[in-house]
Amino acid sequence: MASIRFSENDLRTRVARFTDLVGTDGGAPDTVLAGCARVMFNVIGFRPPERNGAADDQVISPIGAKSSGNAPIDIAEGFNLAYIKATPGNGTILHNHDTNETFIPLSGTWRFRCNDDDDLYVDLGPFDVISLPAGLQRRFTNLEAAPGTEESLMIVIVAGDRPKSVIYPEVLQAARTEGAYTPASFA
Numbered sequence: 001m002a003s004i005r006f007s008e009n010d011l012r013t014r015v016a017r018f019t020d021l022v023g024t025d026g027g028a029p030d031t032v033l034a035g036c037a038r039v040m041f042n043v044i045g046f047r048p049p050e051r052n053g054a055a056d057d058q059v060i061s062p063i064g065a066k067s068s069g070n071a072p073i074d075i076a077e078g079f080n081l082a083y084i085k086a087t088p089g090n091g092t093i094l095h096n097h098d099t100n101e102t103f104i105p106l107s108g109t110w111r112f113r114c115n116d117d118d119d120l121y122v123d124l125g126p127f128d129v130i131s132l133p134a135g136l137q138r139r140f141t142n143l144e145a146a147p148g149t150e151e152s153l154m155i156v157i158v159a160g161d162r163p164k165s166v167i168y169p170e171v172l173q174a175a176r177t178e179g180a181y182t183p184a185s186f187a
Helices: 008-012 169-178
Strands: 039-044 079-086 101-105 109-114 120-124 130-132 138-144 152-159
Touching: 101 109, 109 130, 109 152
Parallel strands: none
Antiparallel strands: 039 079, 079 152, 101 130, 101 152, 109 120, 109 138
């Protein structure tokens, strides 16, 4: 492969300073549910997915409609990166992706649950890593903030150029009516 050369401007378009990131707290159908509050900070990529006729609340960007497409590093090079911030007891409902999703907690303790039955979990702390394959139902919950703080932070990396998060209608309905598949159930 031939090497390329960057100008100073090219280099600057590849920099995102954490202090300049703008977080959004919605844009996913579960963010209005109890226990699903979180702030998403798009850093790299996450261009809006192609829906191909799917309902707006069934196929979404993994970081929600509000954050999708507003990355300071706006590239489509096979992966996407964001930060997620949540207070204890908050996370996502059960969902899956069309690509790999990898998480790296930076602070606090997080629980990651998986499978259609929501029956398997692992707890991770700072700098631990979990990598989940395409098609695996998953969700996460912030269990505990770091001492002296009220919320926790983690990195999420998702493969692809326009990754999709799929929430099955029956899961969304059960979450809305019964609180099933949410951080409130099986924390």
